[in-house]
Amino acid sequence: MPIFMDFHDLPDGVSAKHVAEMHQADLDIEHKYNCRGLTYWCDEKRQTAFCLIDAPDKQAVLNLHHHSHGAVPQRIIEVNDTIVESFLGRIEDPEKSKKTSLNIINDPAFRTLMVVTIKHKTLRLTEIKTLKAAIRGYTSSIKTLTSEFNGRLVRQEANSFLMSFASVTDAIHCGLKIKGTQNCVITPDLDFKIGISAGIPVTEKEGIFEDTIKMAERLCEYVNKPVSITSEVKDLYESEHLNVPINSSLVHTLSNTDEKFLNHLMDHTEQVWDQTTLNASDFSKDLGYSKSQLYRKMMAVLGKSPNTFIKDYRLEQALLLLQKKTDNISEAAFKIGFNSPAYFSKCFMEKYGILPSTYIQQYIV
Structure with missing residues (x-):
């Protein structure tokens, strides 16, 4: 059977104990709906809970919750158990304490995600081979550092890495340490980029942590800084350090306004980039900016003019097509x-x- 993760927006006053009681109520009658409750995550601070359930379909999950305790989830998505474990560290309830009748789990599903990419500025054969050799060396260091800072390597694709951390501090310190390894090994002129975002696993999107992953990827790929974070990550980091400001010379923070701009820009670009008639004038008009406004905004956030951005985006897509060797x-x-x-x-x-x-x-290949 498929596995589903649901999201509950908890009312004021609901505690981890209350969520544990609801989880137990699910387990008591799950057989009636051909379901199997695997585990849950509860975050009293953010007032959220997430259930992981083996079920025939989404409706069975809804029916189970409705008849066991009445708390119907706001959202349900289908997930892969291996992916869930790679992000969140478990797919089953942790062992219950012998001193408690309930398995009370006050374990947030909120995670800080980091994307690291390593690129070379040119694609000459000797440099491609050197880059691949360098990445093999860096991969070991990245995996070691991720583990050292209590993170989990979720995905590695060629020269890109996705990691998950329960702690914002661990994520940022790990990112800076990874960035520092660039200066410790004699390699070609590699471009390390790091993007760090944070969020919950279930949103309006169909994929687990989809919004958070996309934000981290966009920070990493398009913002003109070596290490970029969201404003939420900055706030969380500083709250963990008694409001001591983060070192802005090492870490660049996008404002809320710039985050919205980046997402607006990329959502639009992904829809129109392959249109041969696309030009900077149409681009600015469709985005709701004058040509001068868009130019200033893109230079400030991305370090590129609209024309250069469009051309570079297309060339990146060209690489993907050429690598497939189908065109x-x-x-x-x-x-x-x-x-x-x-x-x-x-x-x-x-x-x-x-x-x-x-x-x-x-x-x-």
């Missing part, structure tokens, strides 16, 4: 919004220091 250069150029394959090759060469034709020949 030739002309087909890839048109798919990503270039009118001319020759102009596409020129832009590709300027950004990556190699022609797309040479890259296809040299690329090693």
Whole structure:
């Protein structure tokens, strides 16, 4: 059967003990709905709870909660148990204390997520090979540091890493230590980027921690700083350190306004980037800014003009197409919004220091 995670927005006054009682009520009648309650997370401070249930469908989860205690969840998503464990550390109830009748779990599901990417500025064959060798060396260090700071490596894809931390402080200190390893090993000119965001596992999106992952990825990929965090992460870090300000020379914090701008920009870009008629004027108009306003905003947050941003975004998509080897250069150029394959090759060469034709020949899957 599939596994579901649900989200409960707890009323004022509901404690971890109350949630434990509701969990027990679920376990008492779960067999009637062909369900199996695996575990739950409760956060008294944020007044949230999340249940993990093996069930035939979402309706069975709703029916179970409705008839056991009446607290119907605000949202239910289907999840993978391995992924849940990688983010949250468990998929079953922790062992109950012998001194208690209830298994009271005051364990928040709120997590701080960090994305780390390692890139090289060019794609020449020798540098690609050197980069891959360097990443193999850094992977061991990143895994060791993640464990040292009580984190969990959730995902590693080529040169990208996703980690989960229960503590904001651990996440930031781990990120700075990882960034510091860049200066400890003789490697080519690598570009380390780190984005850190925080949130809950179930939102309006279908994927677990989807909003939080996307924010961390966008901070890492697009903000023009080595280490970037959300304003919420900054506030949580400083509250854990008696309001001592975070070192802004080491960590860049996006304001709430800039976070909304970044998400607005990327949501729109993901919808229109492949349109050949797209230009900076249309881009600014669709986003609700004048050309000068958008230019200033993008330079401040991303360090790029609208035209450069659009071109770079398309070229990043081109890399993905070329790596699949399903399209030739002309087909890839048109798919990503270039009118001319020759102009596409020129832009590709300027950004990556190699022609797309040479890259296809040299690329090693």
